[in-house]
Amino acid sequence: MHGIKAIFKKELTDHFSSYRFMILFALIAMVSLITAYMVGLNIKQELEGIAKPRFVFLMLFTSTGALFSLVQFVAFFGPLIGLILGFDMINREKNEGTLSKLLSQPIYRDSVINGKFLAGVVTISIMMVSIVLVITGLGLKMVGVIPGVEEIWRILIYLVISIIYISFWLGVAILFSITFRSIATSALAAVAVWIFFSFFVTLGASIVANALTPDVGDSSPESVVRQAKIQQAFALVSPMELYTNATATIIDPTRKTTRSIVLMGPMEKLSLTRFSGPLPLSQSILVVFPYIIFLIAITVVCFAVSYTVFMRQEIRSL
Amino acid sequence: MNKQPIVETEDLTKIYNVQVAVDHLSFSVVEGEIFGFLGPNGAGKTTTLLMLLGLTEPTSGRARVLGIDPTRDPIKVKGLIGYLPENTGFYNDLDARQTLRFVADLNGLPRDVAVERIENALKTVGLENETEKKVGVYSRGMRQRLGIAELLIKEPKVAFLDEPTLGLDPDATNRMIELIATLSKKKKMTVLLSSHLLHLVQRICHRVGIMIKGKMVAHGPMDQLAKEKLGLGKEKYTLEEIYMKYFQEV
Numbered sequence: 238m239h240g241i242k243a244i245f246k247k248e249l250t251d252h253f254s255s256y257r258f259m260i261l262f263a264l265i266a267m268v269s270l271i272t273a274y275m276v277g278l279n280i281k282q283e284l285e286g287i288a289k290p291r292f293v294f295l296m297l298f299t300s301t302g303a304l305f306s307l308v309q310f311v312a313f314f315g316p317l318i319g320l321i322l323g324f325d326m327i328n329r330e331k332n333e334g335t336l337s338k339l340l341s342q343p344i345y346r347d348s349v350i351n352g353k354f355l356a357g358v359v360t361i362s363i364m365m366v367s368i369v370l371v372i373t374g375l376g377l378k379m380v381g382v383i384p385g386v387e388e389i390w391r392i393l394i395y396l397v398i399s400i401i402y403i404s405f406w407l408g409v410a411i412l413f414s415i416t417f418r419s420i421a422t423s424a425l426a427a428v429a430v431w432i433f434f435s436f437f438v439t440l441g442a443s444i445v446a447n448a449l450t451p452d453v454g455d456s457s458p459e460s461v462v463r464q465a466k467i468q469q470a471f472a473l474v475s476p477m478e479l480y481t482n483a484t485a486t487i488i489d490p491t492r493k494t495t496r497s498i499v500l501m502g503p504m505e506k507l508s509l510t511r512f513s514g515p516l517p518l519s520q521s522i523l524v525v526f527p528y529i530i531f532l533i534a535i536t537v538v539c540f541a542v543s544y545t546v547f548m549r550q551e552i553r554s555l
Numbered sequence: 556m557n558k559q560p561i562v563e564t565e566d567l568t569k570i571y572n573v574q575v576a577v578d579h580l581s582f583s584v585v586e587g588e589i590f591g592f593l594g595p596n597g598a599g600k601t602t603t604l605l606m607l608l609g610l611t612e613p614t615s616g617r618a619r620v621l622g623i624d625p626t627r628d629p630i631k632v633k634g635l636i637g638y639l640p641e642n643t644g645f646y647n648d649l650d651a652r653q654t655l656r657f658v659a660d661l662n663g664l665p666r667d668v669a670v671e672r673i674e675n676a677l678k679t680v681g682l683e684n685e686t687e688k689k690v691g692v693y694s695r696g697m698r699q700r701l702g703i704a705e706l707l708i709k710e711p712k713v714a715f716l717d718e719p720t721l722g723l724d725p726d727a728t729n730r731m732i733e734l735i736a737t738l739s740k741k742k743k744m745t746v747l748l749s750s751h752l753l754h755l756v757q758r759i760c761h762r763v764g765i766m767i768k769g770k771m772v773a774h775g776p777m778d779q780l781a782k783e784k785l786g787l788g789k790e791k792y793t794l795e796e797i798y799m800k801y802f803q804e805v
Contacts, residue, residue: 243660254648334644338705341608342661343634551571552610 240344244352245359252322252360261321262364265314266371272307273372276300277379284380292490292515294384295391297376299489307372308488311365311399312481313435318364319406320427322357327414327547328423337552350411350547354540357407362400369396387518394522395488401532402480406431408539415547438475442468476535483528490515560619561586561713561745562607567616569602576602578769579616584713584747584762589739591760592749593798599769600749601641604715607747608638621712634662637706637744641717643698647691651682651701654690658708669708676707680734696727703734713745714738720752728752732759757794765798767805773797 252258276297284293298307305313327350330336340346369392377383384392409430413423446468450460472478516524560583569577577599584590592600605611607620609629618625625632645654652673659669677683680700685693690701699719706714716735720728736759738744750756756763757777764774773780781792784800 239663240661243657243663246660247657251648330644333647334640334642335646336644337610337640338638338643339661340610341633341636341638341640342658343630343663344661345630552605 240342240348241352241355244339244344244349245356248353248356249359252356257321258360261318265318265364266368268310268314269307269368269372270375272305272310273297273375274379276306277376280380292385292388293380293382294373294376294388295488295490297372297380298392298395308395308481308484311402312477312484315399315403315480316406316431316435316477318361319357319403319408320410320424320431322360323407323410323414324424324427325414325420326353326357326411328418328420329414331418332420340552346548347544350415350544354404354407354411357411358400358404361403361407365396365399365403390518391487391490391521395484398480398483398487398529398532401529401536402476402483405476405532405536405539408536408543412539412543412546415543415550434475435477439472439478442472445471476532479528479532479535483525483532486516486521486524490518490521559586560584561621562590562747563619564603564607565617567603567606567618568614569599569606569611570614575769577606577613580766580769580771582764582771582774584745586745587739587743588761589735589746589748589759591756591763592747592766593751593753593756593763593794594749594766595802598766600766601717603766604638604717604747604749607715608633608636634709635711635713637709637711637714639699639702639706639714639716639719641721643702645690645693645698645701648689650689651677651686651704654701655704655708658705662709664708672708672710676704679707679738680704681730694727696723696730699723699727699731700734703731703738707738710742711744713747716746716748718749718751720750720755728755735759753794753798763794765801767802772801772805 279300280293280296300306301309327336330339336349339349373384373392410423410427413426413430414420417423417426446464449467450464473482522529562582562584564583565581567577567580568575580599580603592603594600602611606613607618607625609625609632612626620632621635623632623635646657649657655673655676656669659673664672674683677686680703682697682700682704685697690698693701703716703719719735720731723731732755735746735748739746739759748756748760760777762774762776763780765772773784777792777794777797780797784797785792
């Protein structure tokens with residue numbers, strides 16, 4: 238156990254004293270502050286003179302201010318935090334010849350990768366928590382609304398999902414840092430995967446859906462739904478889409494489903510107007526639960542693959 | 556040979572894919588001696604050391620270090636052996652004390668023991684006045700001495716030194732060799748040393764093993780090898796002559 242502890246301690250110190258981390262943190266803190274400020278101004282104007290709706294506080298995170306909401310920002314650029322923290326974790330040690338010395342100490346080989354991953358996750362957590370706290374503080378001051386217990390719970394769950402999501406990308410980066418010897422290659426590969434999954438999969442989803450549902454000239458509801466379903470299913474390949482779905486009803490309780498189109502008959506329309514209030518927390522969790530589980534699963538799988546590859550590598554090639 | 560062997564191998568073999576790196580190696584190192592491990596590049600010296608440390612699994616054969624099988628219980632073996640890898644690397648943004656502190660943490664030493672050992676190790680290798688600098692600005696000689704300090708933190712009974720003099724200038728090389736000789740004498744450390752600088756090996760080693768293409772072609776006290784190969788008595792040969800003789804034969 239002292240192996241993991243020692244490596245964890247050292248990695249954490251390294252993260253917090255590195256320029257890389259400081260630049261990243263400054264950038265993200267700046268963006269979130271600006272976003273929160275814009276959103277805060279918006280909300281303040283909109284709320285002037287009307288009765289306070291429920292869950293105003295969560296709107297700080299979900300409504301788009303100038304360009305994007307904080308939730309969208311994390312979905313897009315959160316991965317970069319993970320990638321930047323992890324892309325050279327193992328291969329830098331290989332290249333500088335410190336890994337073989339590290340492994341010749343009386344520690345288990347997995348302590349190295351466990352300690353490093355753990356330190357990365359803790360760094361990500363500290364980053365995310367402080368950003369959310371800053372926004373919360375700013376929101377309190379600007380909007381003048383105190384978050385309710387349920388809102389705090391929702392923010393906490395959102396935080397946990399976000400940390401898992403960014404940790405997944407950290408896992409991807411560590412996997413690349415194990416498989417590629419060159420630091421530049423692993424950085425490029427990691428960024429390529431991020432761009433592919435974040436931008437192209439969503440684009441590709443509509444292309445695939447179009448191809449699979451031939452346009453026969455009639456835009457019958459069935460074919461529209463079929464196309465939308467295929468598109469959504471395909472888009473789930475992207476962890477970003479998964480994350481967006483997983484946090485959807487958590488941070489935005491007025492959403493009832495993660496789907497973007499809902500086909501409604503008259504009865505459903507009626508029930509929707511009868512129950513127009515926000516979804517209770519337990520129901521919100523229920524809606525997104527599969528996505529959360531899936532997000533955890535891919536994170537675990539990704540880490541497990543890195544773990545296995547690292548444990549099986551010949552020391553001579555390290 | 557009434558002293559017990561510290562390192563012992565029996566038909567130790569390592570095959571990478573199809574290439575035989577170490578071929579049925581059997582040798583032993585006894586307590587308190589400095590054993591010179593010689594051989595051309597790629598002869599399998601480093602692979603042998605890695606197997607003795609339990610960092611690589613042998614394809615077949617058996618090794619024992621201090622009576623422990625390194626394949627079975629690598630953690631225990633690694634805790635008892637000090638290893639200085641070839642081209643050893645350091646975390647450049649740490650200073651000497653932080654570097655040694657990290658090693659102490661990895662070995663699970665309590666704080667007070669660690670502090671004492673760090674100061675002692677720094678003094679032994681003569682780096683006690685260089686602790687303000689980051690390791691990144693150290694010269695090669697200083698880095699190698701820091702590497703020795705790192706293994707002293709464990710207070711090991713056995714030290715494996717893989718090319719400790721590689722790339723050092725003559726003065727630094729001398730200091731390194733002196734340091735190794737002192738450690739062997741004062742701390743009663745058994746040293747397994749691989750090097751290409753044969754005249755230095757001849758100066759400090761008690762016995763040598765010559766390894767060529769994965770096989771140990773000769774193994775014993777230098778006098779004995781000289782007698783066998785060159786038919787010469789004491790003090791009239793150089794290790795280089797013996798080495799070249801074996802090398803040409805293979």
